[in-house]
Amino acid sequence: MTRGAAQQTAHHTHNHKVCIEDALTTARDLCAERGVQLTPLREKVLQIVWRSHKPVGAYEVLDELARSHKSARPPTVYRALDFLMAEGLIHKIQSLNAYLGCVEAGAPHSGLFLICRKCGATEEIADPKLDAALDQASKRARFRSERRVVEISGLCAQCAA
Amino acid sequence: MTRGAAQQTAHHTHNHKVCIEDALTTARDLCAERGVQLTPLREKVLQIVWRSHKPVGAYEVLDELARSHKSARPPTVYRALDFLMAEGLIHKIQSLNAYLGCVEAGAPHSGLFLICRKCGATEEIADPKLDAALDQASKRARFRSERRVVEISGLCAQCAA
DNA sequence: GAAGCTGATGCTACACTATAACAAAGGCCC
DNA sequence: GGGCCTTTGTTATAGTGTAGCATCAGCTTC
Structure with a gap:
């Protein structure tokens, strides 16, 4: 169910089908446990987000989704993304306005x-x-933390070389 | 020049004129040192951003700026904000798409x-x-870090009480 | 099985955030 | 004065996200 550390990294070469x-599988299990509906539409969106280890924009998701789902519109995509985020299956990368599959869904x-x-x-x-x-x-600032955004931009090992 | 720790916090009550x-003053000094132009327009935008300790949206800045500067348009504001960010005088809060005065301008x-x-x-x-x-x-991920975004949302001490 | 409820999706329109591209104006240097 | 650079003006448009209401399918209750 959970993958080893090596497979969690954003390698340039790996068998990505396994990731997807x-x-x-994890998403289906989690949603079943929680009694929430991972509908075909939502699953499709999750699949699209998982096509790579690169954050994907909502309108990219829309373009891709529209190929198989003619009625797709912005709210279609945003509602699915909101659901997936609420269930901890994807994250939003704030500095890119883009979405990324979560590698450790379920674990807080x-x-x-x-x-x-x-x-x-x-x-x-x-x-x-x-x-x-x-x-x-x-704690030092007596601040009650609820939501975190921690993002570092730069060059990955391969690109820095 | 630099303020004491107590004054750097986002208190609900404090003499905010001093902050502004x-x-x-810090901005003028820094820009003079660096040989870059803190034009009246840019200074005005900085002043608007500093009207509070709350991040302010670019279009809020625009509305405010337009009161004294009829020709203000989106690019007017974004260019000023870009300049101020490049000089480290303001920060962008990514999770809000809004801008905030930097309390420690100059210090890396x-x-x-x-x-x-x-x-x-x-x-x-x-x-x-x-x-x-x-x-x-x-370092562990052999990643060459360049830019950081670290934001925590929640409740401040006053609002949590 | 009809009425009513709930959650999901369809659909139109719109709000908000940000940038492209080119023109014009001003200072500076030679 | 001419060329260069930086800043600002101006129009248009791209990119991101939501409001609000309609519809539909499944479920429950009577």
Whole structure:
């Protein structure tokens, strides 16, 4: 169900079909457990988001969705994306206005995203030290933290080389 | 020139004129040092952004600017905002598409923003432990970090009470 | 099985955010 | 004065996201 650390990274070369299948299976299981509906439309959107490890814009999703789903309109896509985010199946990358499949759906987590500005590949990382630093900083400011956005742009290992 | 820690926080009550004056003075000095032009237009935009400790949208800036500057249009505002960001005088809050005066202009830093979802007040915090955690995480992933976005939404001390 | 409810989708229009592209104006240098 | 650079003016348009109401399918209750 969960993948090993090596497969969670945004490699330039890997068998991506496995990523997609894993994500869909996890999503179906989670939604079933929670009693929420992963409808064909929502599943299709999830699949589209998972076509790569690059964040994908809502209107890119729409273009792709429209190929198989003539009636697709902006609200169609945004509603599906909102559902998937609410269920923790995808994340929104705020600095790109784009959406990315979550590699650890189900596990409570607030990721750190490493976004390559050259190839677009984006890796989600969980980091206890980061969580601790953020919790500590919030606490010091007597701030009640609810939602986190932590994104780093730069060059991935491959593109920096 | 730099303010004490107490005055950097997004208090609900404080003499905000001091904040604005400090920010403008710092901006003028910095731009003079760097040989870049803090034109009246840019200064006015900076002043508008500094009207509060809440992030302000570009079109809010435009509305305000237009009161004294009839020819103001979207590009007028975005160009000024881009300049101010490039000089490190303001920050963009990505999760709100809004802009906020930088409390520590000039000092190299990558802040953590605590954004109150109720009152909107947003506090910028510098945190060495956070920086360390981010650097370490980037390094582990062999990622060359360039730009950071760290934003936490929630409730500030006053609004949580 | 009709009435009513709920959640999901269809559909039109619109609001909000941001940029492209080119023109004009002003300062500076030679 | 001519050429160059930076800033601002101006029009148009691209990109991102939501409001609001209609419809439809499944489910329940009587």
